[in-house]
Amino acid sequence: MLYLGSMMVAMAPLPVVDAQSPTPMITLTCNSLTIEIDVAPGKDRSGSTMCSIQNPTAYDEQVRVDIISTPGIAVAAPGSLAIGAGRSADFPIGILAPSKAEMKDHSVTVRASVTHINGVSSPQNSEQSTNMIVSIKQFAMMQIVAQNSFTQLKQKVDYTFVFDVYNHGNFEDKFRFAVIDQNPDDTLADKGFQVTLPAVSMVMAATDTPYKAKVNVRTPKIQGWTDEYYQLQFSAMSDFTCKEDKDNCELDAESQIITIYVRGVYLPGFEIIPTLSMIALAAAVIGRRYLNTDEEEESSMGLF
DSSP, X not given: OHHHHHHHHHHSOOOOOOOOOOOOOOEEEESOSEEEEOOSTTSOOEEEEXXXXXXXXXXXXXXXXXXXXXXXXXXXXXXXEEEOTTOEEEEEEEEEOOTTOOSOEEEEEEEEEEEEETTEEXXXXXXXXXXXXXXXXXOOOEEEEESOSXXXXXXXXXXXXXXXXXXXXXXXXXXXXXXXXXXXXXXTTTXXXXXXXXXXXXXXXXXXXXXXEEEEEEXXXXXXXXXXXXXXXXXXXXXXXXXXXXXXXXXXXXXXXXXXXEEEEEOTTXXXXXXXXXXXXXXXXXXXXXXXXXXXXXXXXXXX
C-alpha cells in the first residue's frame, strides 16, 4: 500500500502556473490642438504646445514619440520617454515656420507607442495619437516704386504717371489707391491740376510681379509764363491691415511722392501752333487778295 501510494503521488498532475504577459497601455493628451504662428518679418516664426503621456500600468514603460507633419514647417519633439509605473511624463512640441511663409494650415500628428516594458521589448503594440493644426497667420506688406520720381512738363498737357505696387505679404490682399494732398488747404486741384485714378483698388496675389497703378494728370493752364515745382503723393492701403487694426489704418498706408516741374507759357483762348498756322493762312489769303486787286487794276487800265 505504501508503494501504491507513492506511485499515485508521482503520477499526479503538476499545478498550472499563470505565465500571462504584461499588457502595455498609455494615454496621450496635448494642451492646444491649434497653434498660430506669425511669420511677418521681425517675428520669431515659432510656436509650441505641451503634451503629456500617462502610464496607468504597474510596469515601467519606454515610449517612442513620432511627429508627422505636412511639408513647409519644422517640428521638434523628444524621440523617446521613460515613464514609471503609474506615472506620467510631459514633453514640449516646438514648431518653426520659414520667414514670410504662405498663409495656410498645416496638419501635425503626434504618435506615441510603447516599445519596452520593464526593459523587455513589448510583446504587444500599444499606440496613441492626436492631431493638431499649425495655422500660419496672414500679414500685409506692400511696396510702392515710382517709375518717374521727377518729371518736367509744360502747361496744359496730359501725362500718365505709373507706380509699381508690390504685394510682399503672404496672401492675397486688396489695396486701395489714392492721391493725397500734403496741404488740404492748398490742393493740386486748387492749383489748376486735374488728377484722376483709372483704378481706385486692386486685388493682388502675393507675388514678385507688381501691379502698375496709373495716375492721369493734366497740368494747369495759367496765363503767361510758369516756372513752378509741385508734389504729388500716391498712397496705397491694405484692406487686411485695416480689418486687423482699424484705428491705425491710415498710419499703416504706404505712399510715394513725386515732383512735377511745370515750365512754359500758356496763352488763354488759343494754342501757339494752331495760332501760327491761322496767321500764316490769313497772310496767304490777304496776299492773294492784293495780287488779284493789282491784276484787275492793270487789266482795267489796258482797256483805255
